[in-house]
Amino acid sequence: MVDGNGQVRPQWRGLLGAFSSLGYPAVAERARRLDRAFEEEGVATVLATETSRTSRPWRCDPVPLILPAGEFARLEAGLAQRARLLAAMLDDLYGPQLLLSEGVLPAALVFGNPHFLRPCRVPAPNPFPRLTFYGADLLRGPDGAWRVLADRCGGANGVGFAAENRALLARVLPEAFRAVHVRSLRPFFDTWLDALQALAPEGVDNPRLALLSPGAKQETWLEHLFLSRELGLELVESGDLTVRDGHVFLKTLRGLRRVDVILRRIKGEVSDPLEFSTGSGVPGLMQAMRSGAVRLVNAPGSMLAEAPGAAPYLPAAARFLLEEDLALEWLETLWMGDADARARVQAAPEAWRLRSAFDPGQATPLGALEVFSEKGNAAAWMYAATRPMAPSATPRLAGAALEPAPVTLRMFLARDAAGAWRAMPGGLAHVLDGSGAIAGPPARRGAAKDVWVIAEDAQDIVGPAAPRAAPLAIRRSSGELPSRVADDLYWLGRTIERLDAAARLLRALLARLLRGAAMPREIAEIRALARCLQAAGLISAEAAASPADGKALPRALREAAAPGGALLGLLEAVERPQVAVRDRLTHDMWAAFAHLIQEGRARLLSGAGGDDALAAAATAIIRFCNAVSGIAAENMVRGGAWMFLDLGRRIERATATARNLAHALDQPAPRIEAGLRLALEICDSALTYRARYLAAVQAAPVLDLVLADPGNPRALAFQLAAVSDRLAEIAGAGDTLAATAAGLAARPQALVDAVLVSTDRDAAVAALPAALHALEAETAALSDAVARRYVSHVRTRVLGQDEPEVGAEA
Secondary structure (H helix, E strand, O other): OEOOOOOEOHHHHHHHHHHHHHOHHHHHHHHHHHHHHHHHOOOOEEEOOOOOOOEEEOOEEEEEEEEOHHHHHHHHHHHHHHHHHHHHHHHHHOOOOHHHHOOOOOOHHHHOOOOOOHHHHOOOOOOOOOOOEEEEEEEEOOOOOEEEEEEEOOOOOOHHHHHHHHHHHHHHOHHHHHHOOEOOOHHHHHHHHHHHHHOOOOOOOOOOEEEEOOOOOOOOHHHHHHHHHHHOOEEEOHHHEEEEOOEEEEEEOOEEEEEOEEEEOOOHHHOOOOOOOOOOOOOOHHHHHHHOOOEEEOOOOHHHHHOHHHHHHHHHHHHHHOOOOOOOEEOOEEEOOOHHHHHHHHHOHHHOEEEEOOOOOOOOOOOHHHHHOOOOOOOHHHEEEEOOEOOOEEEEEEOOEEEEEEEEEEEEEEEOOOOOEEEOOOOEEEEEOOOOOEOOOOOOEEEEEEEEEEOOOOOOOOOOOOOOOOOOOOOOOOOOOEHHHHHHHHHHHHHHHHHHHHHHHHHHHHHHHOOOOOOHHHHHHHHHHHHHHHHOOOOOHHHHOOOOOOOHHHHHHHHHHOOOOHHHHHHHHHHHHHHHOHHHOOHHHHHHHHHHHHHHHHHHHHHOOOHHHHHHHHHHHHHHHHHHHHHHHHHOOOOHHHHHHHHHHHHHHHHHHHHHHHHHHOOOHHHHHHHHHHHHHHOOOHHHHHHHHOOOOOHHHHHHHHHHOOOOOOOHHHHHHHHHHHHHHHHOOOOHHHHHHHHHHHHHHHHHHHHHHOOOHHHHHHOHHHHHHHHHHHHHHHHHHHHHHHHOOOOOOOOOOOOOOOOOOO
């Protein structure tokens, strides 16, 4: 921030002036607002794995890393040259291998590298660029010069987070952007998108582009989500794609849709099980790429160019392939497969740090002397040694003051449609935990930083040419939804409704238990509610059968809300599909889900110690569920996403309503009024009933309201009619499943009519529980049929088992 004379550098003056005008306590408050903004966006806690349930915080320092225009231009030129070199190296190593035959690069660094994918050497009839996107980790040394820490060719992550950092920082701290003329990131993304479209096979006017992600269980999922939104790409997983007749297709509810360009964010080794031994990926993807039917960015095998052990040979490779000298320096690195290099490191081992010769981010547990004495399981040629360097410092906010902190920088470049490399005028910087020297990408990083490039008044804004796509036809179809997404939305709807029903039952039971001594009618209601909770899997049969005025039932309810209990399990069941369909949810709906999960978990844990707090937690969960349903009703287009979300909700509510009403009405004749009142409460219809019929509680009007009223959104018939409508919208009016649902939707009215025409209404009401249980079973069978047709072919869901994880590239 300051030069050798202690003067503030020009690029920092505007920002420091804005901070001074605001006052540093106000800047600290903006930092807290920024943290809350990331939390609302779901970035504050990034899901790591299903099994560990661990998460790491994401923080963005409000003080950016600022680069003057000239410094950025030099970095862009140096990195563009480096990208051209690595692209040429990949073409050579997967092609004629002149670098090896001419002795420019040792063969062990290629054939011994696990990222050298031999199937990628198969000749392709239609040549394609292997590297069109590149990232580099950089360190600025004490001398002020930038040096490359690591190359990222497989698929440099972080560009999506960089865009998100910029968007939220601009929203929270607009005064800083008014004080500093910062270059926008949007032209870079426009140029990149134009380049991706230009990669499409010849003759495709409006290509379909997809981002291939390893899935929601990976730390990189949100990065891929942000990037797909920024570029307008379809976010897919390997299971969403299939290869037919040499082309790649996306599996949707309406059939197969061709995919022309894939932005690959999975490791090349897991891209095609037919050609790699991992057993995962898209069968036939490699051959489709070779034939030119699809383009992969970057091509599998591109991680080969990241090898740190190749660093000493890059200058010679640049002269051999480009006839140029490298402009950017690299941290001094030696390959341990070279005898002279080993001798240098062995002479002063404390001055060097070992790292993998093939993976820049891989930790190396062995020390230098152990490698040289051939201890362990690895030979010396598998390692490189790098002379560490202390990174320079940049300001960060600490409380209400600035302090220096070491940082690293990751920059991103994309090859435009004309073949020139363009750098994003920004990047992703990270504060380092600790102030020591580093020799590679640090394993532990602190807060992120936005990267600002100062714009000059005379500077041209480079963007893509006018779009070349043909005019688009108007489409309002609802079946373009990938089958996996339909599966996740369907189960999201079911789990949110299941949580809502559980919270309603819990609140109703606690309300009666908290009144103290129960009357006979209330005892009957408590027993019925306990049976409902047992059927929902929240309490055990033993607890449900315990005395209404005993301690076992309240204790079972508190255990359900405790860690490992059924209620917290339902919250987690909501979280899993919700994270997976983040790209299909509006911002408001995502925020509602985030609040539901965070507040619901906190309230349940606080309520596990007392019945009053537990009842309040149940009420909060009900309100959050209602908010989510309302936002979905008002904010989601009536397309495939909304249809499957609503379908899941309606099927779950119909099943639960039939089951709970059966238990509520399973009363002896003298207690049937208690069952009817409980039925009104379960269906949230007591207020409507009083408005229509005043205080009198009779079987026929109660049953009509909770079973057959087509205008009551809590009535059983309403749910089944909605199921029929959704199925007809998805598959057509003549669909057999829609017809089955329509038949079920007529059944509640038939049950009410049977009570109305019966000469012995008490007997007719007594027969309802069996009929409702039968309707519950038929609704569950319909649910199974829907799952078999639309979603169960996507993945097998087994309770208690996690899906295998698939690696993502750094």
